[in-house]
Amino acid sequence: MLVGTSVAIASAGRVSPSLLVSTLASWSWVVLVQLAIAAVMTRPLPPRGHLSAARAFDLWFAAHVPWTAWLLVLGPVLRLVPDLDVEVIIVSMLAPMAWTAWITVAFSRVVLEQSPVVAALRAALHQAVLLFIILSYVAWSAGGWFRIIG
Amino acid sequence: MSQSRLWLFLFIAGVAVGALPAPSPRARPAQAGEYVVLSGDFHVHAFPGDGALTPARLVDLAAEEGLDVITITNHNQVLASHILPRDSDPIVLLGAEVTNPDFHLIAVGVTDGVNWRQPAAGAIADIHAQGGVAIAAHPERQFWGGWDEAAIGAVDGVEVAHPMLRESTQAAAEFDGFFARVLAGNPGVARIGSSDYHVTHAPGQCRTFLFARERTRDGVLDAIRAGRTVAQRADGTLVGDPALVALVRTHHRTIPRPVSLLPTISAALTWLGIAGLMMSSRT
DSSP states (O other): OHHHHHHHHHHHSSOOHHHHHHHHHHTHHHHHHHHHHHHHHTOSOOTTOOSOHHHHHHHHHHTTHHHHHHHHHHHHHHHHOTTOOHHHHHHHTHHHHHHHHHHHHHIIIIISOOOHHHHHHHHHHHHHHHHHHHHHHHHHHHTSTHHHHO | OOHHHHHHHHHHHHHHHHTSOOOOOOOOOEEETTEEEEEEEEEEOOTTTTOSSOHHHHHHHHHHTTOSEEEEOOBTOOHHHHTSOTTOSSEEEEEEEEEETTEEEEEESOSSOOOOSSOHHHHHHHHHHTTOEEEEOSOOGGGGGGOOHHHHHHOOEEEEEOTHHHHOHHHHHHHHHHHHHHHHHOTTOEEEEOOOBSSSSOTTSSEEEEEESSSSHHHHHHHHHTTOEEEEOTTSOEEEOHHHHHHHHHHOOOOOOOOOSHHHHHHHHHHHHHHHHHHHHTO
């Protein structure tokens, strides 16, 4: 819903039912990717069995606050500053990335009761996979990897 | 009313306001002698690709912007073109932006992808073989290397109006330099104005006026091939043969878009609603 709303505001300056349905449907793959990542990142559950998979899922999605806030701000910002440099947008992504990494470490440490080293490795892997997915879509949609790696 | 219901109400109200019809500058295409003056944007990106909106929503937006024809031109793929609505108004032509490290080339009126791993002249030949026209896209200096004499002699149009020109005088000089070079080797080349719409601004912010014999796909392609075009920059400047520019000024009724607060109200209400819902779900 958030992605659909932000995309509609940035691109059309308003949100109509047809715009919302269309942007929701077209960007729903992002939610599917999030679910797939969540399925991996919420495992293994702590051995003592006091945490259900559903609760772990819920806590994991609480870690999406940084990207939620970023997306929430991006829609109106792009509407108000339509010529915003893409470099500025890329740099602005560093904040949610760092914040998410920090939350991911905390999630692994506190919720999944992993060691600090394992928690750090999981966060690094999560960021790497996320970055690869984003860059892959950008490369495909921009015409090829040469647009990114020069 | 609980807080989350209030946010939901704002969200729904914003979507409802967004459904109200937007004032449109659209007018019936004007007749100029044997030609009908059409307004087109031949460089628009869609989802799936690096455009934000689906082809169907782009058609709605193009109609609101008073365009008669658009081309969906994603980079090196025609997937979005194949999910666009048939028999739409504005006319939608299938297309692609052939994206090579040394040149970007708009293919208008093609049904299949064009191999981008070849010289520009080869890509233009492929586009012509499919019955389409080829337009040099945003010809900044970094893309001049891909244009040899064969490509310059074969290209049908050059973008001389593009949002990039609003941002940089350097880009304007480079566009002018490239166009002068093409004009010397290909005097009939069409001047094209394109929005290169991805997410922000709107389709048609730069556009092409076409003197077409008929308001059809073939009529549009024929006008580009014959160079019967005038490009319009984002500031409204018209670029083209002075006689055609005069005809556009005389015949094309550019109706200023009425100011409406409805889109802003829709965006503000919806944004407040979704922001409130997100925050209340986390507390």
